Amino acid sequence: MVKGDLTGFVEALEREARAVGFCAFGIAPAGTDPVHGDRLSAWLAQGMHGTMAWMAERAHQRQAPQALWPEARSVIALGMSYAPAGDPLRLAAHGERARISAYAQGADYHDALKKALKALARWMVAEAPRYGLGSPQVKVFTDTAPVMEKPLAQAAGLGWQGKHTNLVSRDHGSWLFLGEIYTTLELPPEQPTTDRCGSCRACQDACPTQAFPAPYRLDARRCISYLTIEHKGPVPIELRGKLGNRIYGCDDCLAVCPWNKFARDAHAFRAYLPRAELTAAELRDLLTLDDAGFRQLFSGSPIKRIGRNRFVRNCLYAAGNSGRAELLEQVVPLCDDPDEVVADAAQWAAARLSHTKPQPSSSFKP
Template identity: 75%
Template sequence: MNVPGSNDSGNAGAGSVKAKLSAFVRDVEAEARALGFCAFGVAPAQEEPTQAARLDAWLEQGMHATMGWMQDRAHHRRSPHGLWPEAKSVIALGMSYAPAADPLRLAEARQVGRISVYAQGADYHDTVKKALKQLARWIVSEADKRAVGPADVKVFTDTAPVMEKPLAAAAGLGWQGKHTNMVSREHGSWLFLGEIYTTLDLPASTPGRDRCGSCHACQDACPTGAFPAPYRLDARRCVSYLTIEHKGPIPEEFRVGLGNRIYGCDDCLAVCPWNKFASTARVMKAFLPRGELVAPRLAELLALDDAGFRQLFSGSPIKRIGRDRFVRNCLYAAGNSGQPELLAQVEPLLADPDPSVADAAAWAVERLTG
């Protein structure tokens, strides 16, 4: 039996709660922007079957190369609930690191090494996670004060088994482009991502819409053919993977394609037409490039011992790959340089105790002596 007015009363109560949560989300966004985040959105903490299936297929085809953690924790990565069953919402956030100068301008400057834009400043993990933690504390405190909680939260950036880019797209930050990275109408391809999982059931943002259209600039720009198809990246051929994650000698078929890239690669990001809307005005000070990392000379980098490497890259994400892998990369760049004068720095490394360094030195000597 229906009681007159009972449904209206229930709907009014639900509407009040929804309005309160909507107002709370607006205030969370304002706080996030005050902390340096330039992109904000909310997605439901649920599995997206299409994305989960794509992950499974990518792993089955071995496109994750030697990154075993992708396979080992795939059950956590498929859905926010795989990592935290109590989560109801994901707050997705982005910080811009849009470069002031064209990342491709040094492509022909063979006497220097090219470092990916994101690694020319301070380690973004530290900056993003610090801001995430501050925002998470604010959310917990304010949710309690406003009686929209209690709110439990967990923060993640990059290193956790989280499908960051699909979640960011679901939260409306942008879309996953054909280069598989996030693309934003406001910030181009230059966003560091972070997430806050929460038990709050927050109103979701409108998901991002794919705006790549018929453009294939990023696919054409890849120097090693790492895109077997649009929206699919084969890490085994990717310069970023090869110079950062890959241990041991890099396969010879890719060495010439490395050019003078010694840590990461920006080519597929840099050619994206949406970057014309990106602005450096909101870039955090920590992400601004260090002068010595903008165009470092190969001759100086090849002379680095372990202590020198650690000193030069203190506070940098580059530090984690170690001196041997980094000098290996610099030797490939030297081999591609066409600068015989670099032999003075290359030849002593033929006797380097690290086999991959010695192998790269032998390859560079052969290239430089013709």
């Protein structure tokens, strides 16, 4: 083996990445990225991050990998598919059922993703000396760290940031979990992916709340994922009706992307498979959850992190949008909930439902 065999190491690294479950692999430089750094600064200055203060507080570390870790020289960008087997929009016409984003219907992806990242990082440290590359340092990151994952993934050739601001892959559509390994190794970078959205506006037109003031720009304050997950207070009244029956996240802009026709149902881990009780849960059952019941139902789920109150708040908005007067039986008791935001949502839902006509039974079949 030739000393300093970078080519051999990268080829072996990619094989190992795929062996531990990653379907997308690429390498990006860890240097400064003034274009995306300036865009981030402008986005924050316009307040489009809403109440996500943590994005502004560590914005300087998001500017580039070396701003977070000066010793970094390369970034291994990785993607893991969570392409759903069924149509993510199939519950749109069934207001009595809860719509949960595809990525959150199984176990918390952070756990499986971080486990695979750590396994690959350990392999790097153990194998690099065999390729004459010394003993590199490595750090692993998922979306809980101040990392601009999507620009890095684009720079590493995994895909491009579409008009919905998420990564789009020619091979996996819009359904990729992203992770990164920063390393002190100077590895040969890939060519950045070229934007292939063209004139398509499918994601822009699909957004129920018009959260895209322009292509490639998202106003989080109007995004249903932000409103149902990150936003802690009452949702603005003018947006509540637009939430429909979405109670955790929103897949609309992702699901309509034409590039998804190339994506396959490709769960690398059983943890990503949807739990039967979350694929089409009935609102009447979710509205009765107390804190203990919520914790039990969502143990090991990413949904657990928003807590019972915010979750029931979301379910109440969905109930108010359902047109199902029979849900008043579960809604009315929550009008006196100890949590003011829950009580406000219940009062709003009760007012909406009290003026609805009885609807025929749903024809939905799980």
